[in-house]
Amino acid sequence: MQSLSGSGLPNSHQALLKNQSLLSGRLALLGVASAHLLRELPGTGLAMSEHAGVFHALGQQGAWQACFGYEDPVLANGGSYDTVVVFLPKARAELEMRLALAHSLAAENARLILVGEKKEGIAGAIKQLKAIAPQASKVDSARHCQVWCAEGIRVAQGFRVQDWVTWGSAECAGISVEVAGLPGIFSHDGLDKGTRLLLETLARQPVNAERLLDFACGAGVIGAWIQAWQAENKVSIAGVDGVDVQSQAVICARETYQCNHAAGRIFASDGLAGIDGLWSGVVSNPPFHTGVKTDTSMTEQFLQDVKRHLLPGGELRLVANSFLPYEPLIKRYIGRVERLSEDGRFTVYRAFMG
Structure with a gap:
C-alpha cells in the first residue's frame, strides 16, 4: 500500500485506505470529499459527492461513475455493489438518508462500511448504523476516525430522494x-x-x-x-x-x-x-x-x-x-x-x- 503521509486527503479517506483490504468487488463510495481518493483505490465503481466542485473532479477519474448527490439519474437504477462505503456526513440527520441510499445500492450479501471522524460524531452515529445493520462492528480506529463494517447486507427497495x-x-x-x-x-x-x-x-x-x-x-x-x-x-x-x-x-x-x-x-x-x-x-x-x-x-x-x-x-x-x-x-x-x-x-x- 502507498504511504499516506502528505497525501492531503481528509482523515476519513486516509482511514479507509488504511483498511482497503475490506474493499472487494464493485465499489460504491457515498459522500466523497476528495477526488484524489479514487487514484489510491484498486477497484472502480460509483463515487457520489453532494459538492458540485468535487463531483466535477470525480468525473475526471477515468472508469469511475461520478454522481452528484441524491438525485443523480444513475442512482435510480439501484445497484449491485459488493462493497458500499458511507462517509459520515456533517449533518447527523443526513446519515439516515445516506444509509438508506447505501442499502438500495447493495448487492445481495454486500459489505457496508461506515467511516467518520471522532470529532464529527462517529460514536453517536453507530446507533443509526445498527438500526439497518445490527451486525456491524468496529474494525479500526485510525487517523482520528473509526471504521465500522457490516457483512451480509440485504437488497433493499429503490431509493427516492423525494421520499425524504x-x-x-x-x-x-x-x-x-x-x-x-x-x-x-x-x-x-x-x-x-x-x-x-x-x-x-x-x-x-x-x-x-x-x-x-x-x-x-x-x-x-x-x-x-x-x-x-x-x-x-x-x-x-x-x-x-x-x-x-x-x-x-x-x-x-x-x-x-x-x-x-x-x-x-x-x-x-x-x-x-x-x-x-x-x-x-x-x-x-x-x-x-x-x-x-x-x-x-x-x-x-x-x-x-x-x-x-x-x-x-x-x-x-x-x-x-x-x-x-x-x-x-x-x-x-x-x-x-x-x-x-x-x-x-x-x-x-x-x-x-x-
Missing part, C-alpha cells in the same frame, strides 16, 4: 412561502435571523432589477419570497435565479420554486465558476463555515467573481455576521459600500457596480 423531502413555511413582512427541506438544508424552526434581516431590507428598499441572482440560495427561500412580495405589492415581478454548491440545496430550491410558482433557474456550481450570465442584482446570505471552522474564502472568491456578472449600476445586497470582515472586501471588489441594517449580530450591506 419535508415542508415548512417561512414568513417575513407579512409574506409567507412554503419551503422544501432535506436533512441539513432548511430549518423548520423558521427563517434564520440573517435571512430575515435581509428580507426585511428587501421589503423596505427593494432591489431595482429585472432579474436577480441568489448566490448560495439554499432551499430557495429568498427567491420565492421576493417574487411573492412583488406579487402581493403588485409590482413588476423579477425572475430570481439561484446557485448553490450542494446537491440537497439545488433539489430543495427547485421544489420550493415549483410549489410557490416562482420563476427562475437553479444552478449547481462551486461558487460562480460554472455560471455564465449577467444580472442587474445579486442577493446573498453566504455560508462562512467549512465543517466546524470559520471559513470566509468562499465569500471572498464570490466577491471577486461577482463583478463579472453584475451589469453596470447593478446592486449587490448581502447579509453576514457583523464580525466577518466583508465590508472592506466588498469595497475592494465592488465599490462604495453602505450598511442598510444592523441588529447587533448581522449586517446587511449594499454596493453598486460602477
Whole structure:
C-alpha cells in the first residue's frame, strides 16, 4: 500500500485506505470529499459527492461513475455493489438518508462500511448504523476516525430522494412561502435571523432589477419570497435565479420554486465558476463555515467573481455576521459600500457596480 503521509486527503479517506483490504468487488463510495481518493483505490465503481466542485473532479477519474448527490439519474437504477462505503456526513440527520441510499445500492450479501471522524460524531452515529445493520462492528480506529463494517447486507427497495423531502413555511413582512427541506438544508424552526434581516431590507428598499441572482440560495427561500412580495405589492415581478454548491440545496430550491410558482433557474456550481450570465442584482446570505471552522474564502472568491456578472449600476445586497470582515472586501471588489441594517449580530450591506 502507498504511504499516506502528505497525501492531503481528509482523515476519513486516509482511514479507509488504511483498511482497503475490506474493499472487494464493485465499489460504491457515498459522500466523497476528495477526488484524489479514487487514484489510491484498486477497484472502480460509483463515487457520489453532494459538492458540485468535487463531483466535477470525480468525473475526471477515468472508469469511475461520478454522481452528484441524491438525485443523480444513475442512482435510480439501484445497484449491485459488493462493497458500499458511507462517509459520515456533517449533518447527523443526513446519515439516515445516506444509509438508506447505501442499502438500495447493495448487492445481495454486500459489505457496508461506515467511516467518520471522532470529532464529527462517529460514536453517536453507530446507533443509526445498527438500526439497518445490527451486525456491524468496529474494525479500526485510525487517523482520528473509526471504521465500522457490516457483512451480509440485504437488497433493499429503490431509493427516492423525494421520499425524504419535508415542508415548512417561512414568513417575513407579512409574506409567507412554503419551503422544501432535506436533512441539513432548511430549518423548520423558521427563517434564520440573517435571512430575515435581509428580507426585511428587501421589503423596505427593494432591489431595482429585472432579474436577480441568489448566490448560495439554499432551499430557495429568498427567491420565492421576493417574487411573492412583488406579487402581493403588485409590482413588476423579477425572475430570481439561484446557485448553490450542494446537491440537497439545488433539489430543495427547485421544489420550493415549483410549489410557490416562482420563476427562475437553479444552478449547481462551486461558487460562480460554472455560471455564465449577467444580472442587474445579486442577493446573498453566504455560508462562512467549512465543517466546524470559520471559513470566509468562499465569500471572498464570490466577491471577486461577482463583478463579472453584475451589469453596470447593478446592486449587490448581502447579509453576514457583523464580525466577518466583508465590508472592506466588498469595497475592494465592488465599490462604495453602505450598511442598510444592523441588529447587533448581522449586517446587511449594499454596493453598486460602477
